[in-house]
Amino acid sequence: MDLLVELTKLVLPFVGVMLSFAVAYGAEFFRQKSKSEVANRAINSVENIVQAAVLEAQQTVVDNLKELNGGKLTDEEKVQIKSSVLAAVKARLTEGMINELGGITADVEGYLTSLIESHVHIHKEFRGVIGGK
Numbered sequence: 001m002d003l004l005v006e007l008t009k010l011v012l013p014f015v016g017v018m019l020s021f022a023v024a025y026g027a028e029f030f031r032q033k034s035k036s037e038v039a040n041r042a043i044n045s046v047e048n049i050v051q052a053a054v055l056e057a058q059q060t061v062v063d064n065l066k067e068l069n070g071g072k073l074t075d076e077e078k079v080q081i082k083s084s085v086l087a088a089v090k091a092r093l094t095e096g097m098i099n100e101l102g103g104i105t106a107d108v109e110g111y112l113t114s115l116i117e118s119h120v121h122i123h124k125e126f127r128g129v130i131g132g133k
Contacts, residue, residue: 042100046093047115053088054119057081085116 061084065077073081089112093101098108105111 039100039104042097043104046089046097046101046112049092050089050112050115051119053085053092054116054123056088057085058123082113082116086112089116 061081062073065073065081069077086109101108101111
């Protein structure tokens, strides 16, 4: 019987340490998973906001300017439209979204600008496929 008690005294601290490691690992796993889910939600929300702002600019500004200028935009008009879309996107972002993006990339404005450019390109390609301007 003494052997069993001595063996338990030896094994019990080891089991306690292993249990502590398991709890710490589980907590870190869930912490990272929740951060990832929050970041994914922020990215999806930002992409939706950018897509809406690009489509809105296309409908309200670009088509009208092209109509006035014979189907072409000047370089100045392109720069102005891009900056107004970027301003519209920034105005629609919450502080939490901006913070999440800051945790993902060091250049939030550059990320937003690239996202805007990609949505403009996608929109142009899509319009070409369906026979738009």
